Amino acid sequence: MLNVSLLIISYLFMEFVAWSNHKYIMHGFLWKWHKDHHRKDRQHTLPEKTEDKRFEKNDLFFLVYALPAIILLILGFSLHYLALSYIGVGITLYGFTYFIIHDIIIHNRLTISFLRKKPNYYIRAIVKAHTAHHLPKNKTDFQNYGLLFFPSRFFKI
Numbered sequence: 001m002l003n004v005s006l007l008i009i010s011y012l013f014m015e016f017v018a019w020s021n022h023k024y025i026m027h028g029f030l031w032k033w034h035k036d037h038h039r040k041d042r043q044h045t046l047p048e049k050t051e052d053k054r055f056e057k058n059d060l061f062f063l064v065y066a067l068p069a070i071i072l073l074i075l076g077f078s079l080h081y082l083a084l085s086y087i088g089v090g091i092t093l094y095g096f097t098y099f100i101i102h103d104i105i106i107h108n109r110l111t112i113s114f115l116r117k118k119p120n121y122y123i124r125a126i127v128k129a130h131t132a133h134h135l136p137k138n139k140t141d142f143q144n145y146g147l148l149f150f151p152s153r154f155f156k157i
């Protein structure tokens with residue numbers, strides 16, 4: 001039970017990590033890694049045709065987040081301290097969620113049509129909130145840095 005709670009807490013904590021890193025690091029001193037993800041902003045064709053299907057420098061962040069997860073998984077299994085592995089699994093599951101929602105459903109970087117067919121109410125709101133992130137009014141107006149949590153008005157739009 002404790003281990004499952006650790007998994008859930010680390011999963012939710014990763015949303016906080018993603019939000020804060022996106023806001024203060026990716027749109028801060030590592031903008032040089034993130035900016036190619038925004039290169040086609042304001043084309044008003046989101047979410048269908050914004051990115052070319054190729055690697056972005058922004059994908060480096062996946063490696064940055066995968067590394068601590070891999071280390072925790074290996075340490076947990078080799079030291080027989082499974083709590084660490086559960087934290088690693090939580091981080092990994094968040095990474096999968098992010099990839100499926102952000103890269104496949106929103107930006108269509110891999111065409112897996114059944115995932116994009118009939119998104120539910122919550123997924124539709126996530127898409128709208130993240131689409132708003134890609135349509136800033138000016139260079140500093142970005143909003144919705146998180147993925148799973150966002151202002152409730154996106155449920156209504």
Ligand SMILES: [Zn+2]
Pocket residue numbers: 022026027034038133142
């Ligand atoms: Zn951004």
Ligand SMILES: [Zn+2]
Pocket residue numbers: 037102107130134
């Ligand atoms: Zn995006």
